[in-house]
């Protein structure tokens with residue numbers, strides 16, 4: 001940027017927004033719905049907020065939809081430094097631990113760009129999401145799992161093909177979490193997925 | 204999708220989400236911050252929601268931040284059918300009118316994919332944003348104008364170069380709207396922009 005910053009709090013936010021912009025260059029394992037390219041994490045974050053707003057009536061008692069939107073807005077910013085972890089990729093406990101450490105470092109750096117009070121506020125939202133203990137976080141986590149399933153379905157398997165996923169693995173890795181936050185949604189989604197896995201003998 | 208829909212409301216939402224996904228393939232006049240490619244409207248929507256959350260303390264009396272986020276989440280969905288109108292592109296009154304009609308048609312079709320009650324709710328949010336009468340809509344409109352300015356600055360002019368924009372045009376087309384929703388923000392942003400326009404003799 002040109003010129004002299006006149007307001008340190010605004011200058012700090014400018015730096016944060018520019019850095020956050022790099023989330024648009026983090027590509028995920030799942031495609032956009034037409035299958036033409038991989039989805040980036042910036043547009044993914046927008047899309048799942050749309051899911052969350054649309055699915056507000058599926059939320060259980062105690063879910064704060066406005067906070068769920070904030071969680072989903074911020075939830076993947078750490079991927080700028082730590083990268084995306086495909087849900088169906090094989091992960092050792094060591095790799096999992098390294099990933100978690102990388103995400104904490106990323107949160108330190110990225111939320112640390114903001115004025116301290118605001119950085120702490122955003123980080124607390126991210127930590128609540130990651131901890132998945134509150135009804136709101138459980139709902140938001142559920143939503144985050146729904147969208148890739150639908151994109152894989154729309155793209156004849158998408159990342160299920162890449163990672164040779166079986167239906168029981170989808171149940172274990174994805175279904176359990178969707179069902180926890182949106183109990184009525186998972187049976188419907190599963191019924192949509194089942195024929196694809198049956199047709200490939202991938203149970 | 205495969206299988207039989209068991210819940211028409213969910214099936215309607217699936218159709219809406221898939222259609223909304225196409226916003227990731229609508230490209231805008233402004234680049235992402237590193238200048239490497241144009242920004243798409245899906246990721247743009249995520250990014251300006253991040254701006255809105257970060258700038259909550261700039262909001263004037265009567266602004267509902269949670270509603271501003273919903274407005275920004277939904278505000279550009281009509282571009283799937285109606286396309287993006289670059290703010291610095293020359294527009295005749297006829298073209299402007301045609302664009303508005305295209306957006307209304309787009310809203311009919313896209314929000315019409317949802318269960319009626321939800322479609323009406325989303326459409327009302329979009330209409331409130333477009334009308335720019337409430338403090339919340341004025342704030343959201345202001346935020347929508349801030350981000351492209353910063354990306355153009357970061358990309359040595361970006362769409363200002365494309366459309367040969369002068370500083371007085373930036374004031375009139377962008378500054379007025381930013382200042383209306385975030386009065387303290389515009390003087391700072393303008394002070395950051397001024398040297399770029401001065402250096403090019405583009406006042």
Ligand SMILES: [Ca+2]
Pocket residue numbers: 076084085
């Ligand atoms: Ca993720």
